[in-house]
Amino acid sequence: MAKKILIKKASGEKEIFSIIKLKKSMMSSGVASGVAKRVISQIRPKIKPGTTTAQIHRLAFDLLKSEDKSYAARYNLKKAIMRLGPDGFPFEKYFAALLEEQGYETKTNVIVRGKCISHEVDVIAEKYEKNIHAIIEAKFHSHGGGKTGSKDALYTYARFLDIKEAWNIKKNKGAKPREATLQSWLVTNTKVTGEVKIYCGCVGIKAIGWDYASEGDNLQELIENRGLYPITVLISLNHQQVRDLLHHNIVLCKQLINQDTLLSRLGFHGRQIQQLYQEINKLFGS
Amino acid sequence: MAKKILIKKASGEKEIFSIIKLKKSMMSSGVASGVAKRVISQIRPKIKPGTTTAQIHRLAFDLLKSEDKSYAARYNLKKAIMRLGPDGFPFEKYFAALLEEQGYETKTNVIVRGKCISHEVDVIAEKYEKNIHAIIEAKFHSHGGGKTGSKDALYTYARFLDIKEAWNIKKNKGAKPREATLQSWLVTNTKVTGEVKIYCGCVGIKAIGWDYASEGDNLQELIENRGLYPITVLISLNHQQVRDLLHHNIVLCKQLINQDTLLSRLGFHGRQIQQLYQEINKLFGS
Structure with missing residues (x-):
């Protein structure tokens, strides 16, 4: 039996190196099984205790690049999203573009008056025929290993409440669309904590993280399923x-x-x- | 007429050096007028364009120290609060002590269950005979020039709402004290932005900053009026x-x-x- 090797995750935690997991991560990004096997056989002897997941990713990426650029590109998706930084504005634009491809009309970086104060909303997405009007908080991290935590979700909700009160006041005065209700989304390129999942579910925020979504596709799926x-x-x-x-x-x-x-x-x-x-x-x- | 000299604030902004302002800042911390004048006459020739407010403060502090230690101590109050850092826990303890001196019972760093998730509350302050029960978010900054902004106020409010819902559910089941209502306070050792003032006023958060309070004394006054x-x-x-x-x-x-x-x-x-x-x-x- 192969010896267990402890590698280091971006968060600093340790985990046992798993060939199955590495193969799965390559194949889920579209790498052919035979190619994945070839790459792994070259990576395996290079992994020592304490090797980081980032180093393993880099090795796999370089080998895939020499096999086929498109494999490498897709495998590098999470890193590529981070390269949209360091500031969050291109990620907002990118997420808006994903939504446009699904038939939403979008605006980015809009000042919206709430009942109490004005807010800088990252993305507004609307699908009129379905009465969907969403204000979206896009939480971008340009470094790996981080998670979006409950403070971000709490703050997103309070902002939503303030904007919704102003929206309801306008609706009560006869403004259209009368049938629509406002939605709050929290979108991030990182993982989200368990508390974020519970809180968003509890107050009705739609949460979309890298590998989690409270409904529908997560960010990785949104991108890969449509080739966006x-x-x-x-x-x-x-x-x-x-x-x-x-x-x-x-x-x-x-x-x-x-x-x-x-x-x-x-x-x-x-x-x-x-x-x-x-x-x-x-x-x-x- | 004296030439106008532009000095640099901690925020990076420039402002015209003002003897009146410097004298006022010394006298408001209890320095006798004659001493303040003596100190200023020694500082004045040392101020050049681009001198920072921190450098001027240091000069005044050193001169006051040689005049009278207690003058220097009081003049250095804002910096002293920052020296409670780098983490925020001693500031929470300190603010709780200020409240205890006013007859509150306090607890610091308490995990409180909300309706959706659990929260780490910095300070809980209670005055039973007046039916005051406050959950307090203490926002501590260990560097000068920063301000507490609307994200902190929004997040404080959402946390308050979640805790209040759980508290109301308990009260409806008969838990005491039945008459009490829960209060939300946001306390900080920095200035607060205009948006924080408006938002806190609008949703009913009691805000206490270094030189602002939505009601009652600000932090500086809380300390100086009582010698705390x-x-x-x-x-x-x-x-x-x-x-x-x-x-x-x-x-x-x-x-x-x-x-x-x-x-x-x-x-x-x-x-x-x-x-x-x-x-x-x-x-x-x-």
């Missing part, structure tokens, strides 16, 4: 190119298709553009 | 001695009177104890 990868997954883009594209409101890989004019303007050469398109096409399996 | 100085004002105590005393739940200067046994046990020599008592006596003007 952020541009930060793309191996062909350097840091400055990512900044430039985000600056032009390009947050999804699919928004980059047939963008020759913009890409040229941003200083991409013909060959770079072809390489980029190739990577995007492989990402979508075409 | 924290031990961190005392020039005779070094950092380790402060830690040791806080560890023994001594937070107020007045708790140090006639504590020969404890002080000896903590390694104070006879002369140090006399020096300390002398400083405390001067602080209280005796």
Whole structure:
């Protein structure tokens, strides 16, 4: 039997290294079973007690990159979301883009008057035909290992209450849409604590974390099920190119298709553009 | 006319150096007018464009110290409160002690079940004969220039609502005291933003900041009007001695009177104890 090796998680906790878990994490991001096996056989001898999950991830990522860029890109999704930082604004834009793909109308970074004070709301999402009007708090962390905790959920709820009171006052004066009710969502790219799950369930906040959702898809599923990868997954883009594209409101890989004019303007050469398109096409399996 | 000199505040903002303001800040902490004038005449030539308020404060403090230790101690009150840090627990203990002096029964750091989740409440203060039961959020900052903002007030309110719902459920089942209503207080050693003032007023949180209170005395007044100085004002105590005393739940200067046994046990020599008592006596003007 193989010896148990204790590795270190981003949170500082230790856990036993598991080949099954590593294989599962690769396959859940679309890596073919044979490739995953090949990668693991190369990683296994390099793992020592105290190796961090980040180091293992990096090893797997580098090996996948030499196998197939699109595998590597998808495997790197969680890290890619963090690369939308350091500030939270591109994540708000990105989450809004995910919602637009599902038929929502969205606005980001809106000042909304509550009953008591005004609030800076990260995302407003509306689907009129379904009477959904949601104010969304987007909690972004640019470092791994953190969790979104109950203070964030409490604060989200109090803000929601203040805005909802103003909204109800307006509705009572005859403002439309009369049938709609306001929803509160808390969205984050990290895990959420157990207390956040209980509290959000209790007061009726819709919570969406990296691997948890109080209803519907979690963030990973929202992205992977629809292929809505952020541009930060793309191996062909350097840091400055990512900044430039985000600056032009390009947050999804699919928004980059047939963008020759913009890409040229941003200083991409013909060959770079072809390489980029190739990577995007492989990402979508075409 | 004297030239206007721009000095730098802790927040990074600039303001014109004002002799009147400096004199006022000394006199409001009990420094005699003649002493304040003497100190200012020595400080004035040392102020250059870009001098920070912290540097000016330090100059004034050092000069006051050579004039009279008790003047210096009182002048240094805001800094002394910050020296209760870096973590917020001694500030909670200190604020609880201020309330005890006003006839409240207090508990610090209590886990309280709300309707949805459990909460770590910083201070609970009760005055049974007046039916006051308050859960208090103590927001401590160990650095100058910061303000307590609306997120803290929002989060305080949501926590209060959750605890109040559980409290009301218990009351409806017949639990006593039936007449009491629960209060929410937000207490901080910094300034509070205008939004905090409006929000707290709107939802009924009692807010107490360094120089603001929604009702009654602000923190500075609570301390100075009653001479409830924290031990961190005392020039005779070094950092380790402060830690040791806080560890023994001594937070107020007045708790140090006639504590020969404890002080000896903590390694104070006879002369140090006399020096300390002398400083405390001067602080209280005796």
